[in-house]
Amino acid sequence: MRSYCARLAVWIVIYLLFILGPLFALMLGSWPKPRDFWTEFSVALGYAGLAMMGLQFGLTARFRCITKPWGDDLIYHVHRRLSIIGVALVVVHPLILFVVQPQFLALLNTFTAPWRARFAALSTYSLIAIVVMAVWRKKLKLSYETWHISHMLLAVAAVAGGVIHMIGWGYYLVIPWKRALWIGMSVFWVGLLAYVRVIKPLFLIRRPYRVVEVREERGDTHTLVMLPEGHPGFRFAPGQWGWLTVWESPFKASGHPFVFSSSAAVSDGRVEMSIRNLGDFTSTIRTIPAGKRVYLDGPYGSFTVGDTPALHVLIAGGVGISPMMSIIRTFADRGDQRPVILVYGSRDWESVTFREELEILKPRLNLTIVHVLEDPPDGWTGEKGCIATVLLKRHLPLPYADHEYFICGPDIMMDAAENILDELGVPISRYRSEPPSFD
Ligand SMILES: Cc1cc2nc3c(=O)[nH]c(=O)nc-3n(C[C@H](O)[C@H](O)[C@H](O)COP(=O)(O)OP(=O)(O)OC[C@H]3O[C@@H](n4cnc5c(N)ncnc54)[C@H](O)[C@@H]3O)c2cc1C
Structure with a gap:
């Protein structure tokens, strides 16, 4: 815990240096x-807000040195929270000016305002x-792809508009080296987007994969089996995931994240990758022909x-079994005899993905499987309903805080599981959770 706090403190200091350094300059x-x-x-506030917005490009540039110590989901949560603070700072900047110098209200008229004010408006809007x-993507019924492209374009417009506004206004940026610092910093942040969207794909294009099989699984799920083509591939740890781009090229705006199963x-x-049919992209997985070229990041x-x-x-729910399968298969292949209990929630017996394979793997490792069915068949003597505190108490030996927990499933199940572990006195350092969504 102490090392966690120390690491957190170091990262906060680094973050503040990035935000406040250019301000103090x-x-x-x-x-x-x-x-x-x-x-x-x-x-x-305006300068600090812009620096915060720029730094968001760094947080989402998929740098392993940033995501690895914290986990990608946490980084994306931080990205969202910090963005809201950054936007608030930028928005409060003109609001204060309008109050203390009401003549600035005239700048809201886009037709008569000077260019530097128009760029400020572009950035703020x-x-x-x-x-x-x-925040309201789903309510606005925006597809993920449309949202993602707009998100990137708007972010570039916001940072570029903000810097042009500052330069146009001059004042603190009259001195050339200060101007160069802020322009350079903004170009660097936006350049990170180009790195993720253009330069990284150029590396990926030279390391393609071929789909060798598309296997149908229980529970409306298909497994894509892929082999590296002309290169040795990468090594991964069980539980990790990658971005899959199937159709045109790795430059396509959105790869889709899937765990390696x-x-x-x-x-x-x-x-x-074992992929459940949950939307427009995942419903096309079953139609991918063997031999198709794909890209994995x-x-x-x-x-x-x-x-x-x-x-x-x-503790798995639904397609959250994917990372658990990777852990179980890896333990079996490595002859790892550490004890494992899989608590696996599914809708009904017919939709239990990997049900048969789990039974085959069982003798090869020290594995206990507890199936929990929402809608069990007649005569079912196993666990039913949802994963609950009493259920875990029935199957886990004491002391609960000594075990290592891994949770993956729908958000609602993960929240419930984390609450249960809390009730059982399991410290947060003893469990890891992976949401199958970045929402
Ligand atoms: C780290 C991680 C690992 C995952 N592992 C698995 C897995 O092993 N098996 C599995 O079946 N699913 C997994 N998912 C979920 C999977 O990525 C989404 O179900 C899939 O991308 C949905 O795409 P769609 O176009 O079919 O559905 P849509 O209906 O378009 O989207 C459904 C939801 O999926 C999310 N989503 C869609 N496109 C993307 C994208 N390009 N990037 C990020 N999120 C997106 C959005 O929240 C969206 O609201 C994982 C998600 C994450 C974040």
């Missing part, structure tokens, strides 16, 4: 004529649109087993 050298407190305060579309103990670079994620000898408790 503005105070070096000669200063322009000082204005009243509120004007200066509002300008500082883009940021507001980003927040509205991110296969064993990590293979020598030919083979990877499998990975591995990502920190939902991985370590080397502790503790009992591993895998």
Whole structure:
């Protein structure tokens, strides 16, 4: 826990340095004529807000040094929270000015306002649109792809508009090196987007994969079996995931994230992803022909087993079985005899994905399986309903806090499982959860 807090403190300091460093740089050298407190305060908020927005490009650039220590889901949560703070700072900046200097209200008229004010408006409206579309995407019925492309374009417009506005206004950016610093910083942040969308795909294009089989599984799920083509592939740890791009090229705006469900103990670079039919892209998986070229960006994620000898408790719901299958298959292939209990919730017996394979794998490792069915068949003597505290108490040995827990499934199930572990006195450091969504 202490090392966690120390790591958190270091990252917060680094973050603040990135935000405040360029602000303090503005105070070096000669200063322009000082204005009243509120004007200066509002300008500082504007600069800080823009620096925060720029840094968002760094958070989402899929750098493993950033995502690995915290997990991708946490980074995306932080990205969302910080964006809201950054946007609030940018929006409050003109609001304060309108109050202390009402003559600035005239700048709201786009037809008569100077260009520097028009760019400020472009930046601010883009940021507001980003927040509205991110928070209410589903209510607005925006497809993920449409939302994702708009999100990127609006983010670029917001940062570019903000910098052009600042340069146009001059004041703190009259001195050339200060101007160069802020322009350079903005180009760097936006360049990170180009890195993820253009440069990284150029690497991926030289490391394609071929689909060798599309296997039908129980529970409206299909497994894509892929082999690297002309390269050795990558190594992954069981529980990790990658971005899959199937159709045209890796430049396509949205790859889709899927966990590797296969064993990590293979020598030919083979990877499998087990994909449930949940929407427009996933419904097309069954139609992918063998031989199709695909692109994989990975591995990502920190939902991985370590080397502790503790009992591993895998709590899965629905397609959340995918990372657990990878863990179980890898344990079986490596002859790893550490004890594992799989608590696996499914709708009904017919939709239990990997049901037969789990039974085949069982003798090869120290595995206990507890199926929990929402809608059990007649004569079912196993667990029914949802995964609950009493259910876990029935199957887990004491002390509960000594085991390692892995949770993956629908959001509602994961929240419930985390609450149950809390009730059982399991500290947060003892469990990992992977949501099958970035929402
Ligand atoms: C880290 C991670 C691992 C996952 N592993 C698996 C897995 O092993 N098996 C599995 O079946 N599903 C997995 N998912 C969920 C899977 O990525 C989505 O179900 C899939 O992308 C839905 O796409 P769609 O176009 O078919 O559905 P849509 O109806 O278009 O989208 C359904 C929801 O999926 C999410 N989504 C859609 N497209 C993307 C995208 N390009 N990137 C991120 N999220 C998207 C959005 O929240 C969207 O609301 C995982 C998700 C994450 C974040």
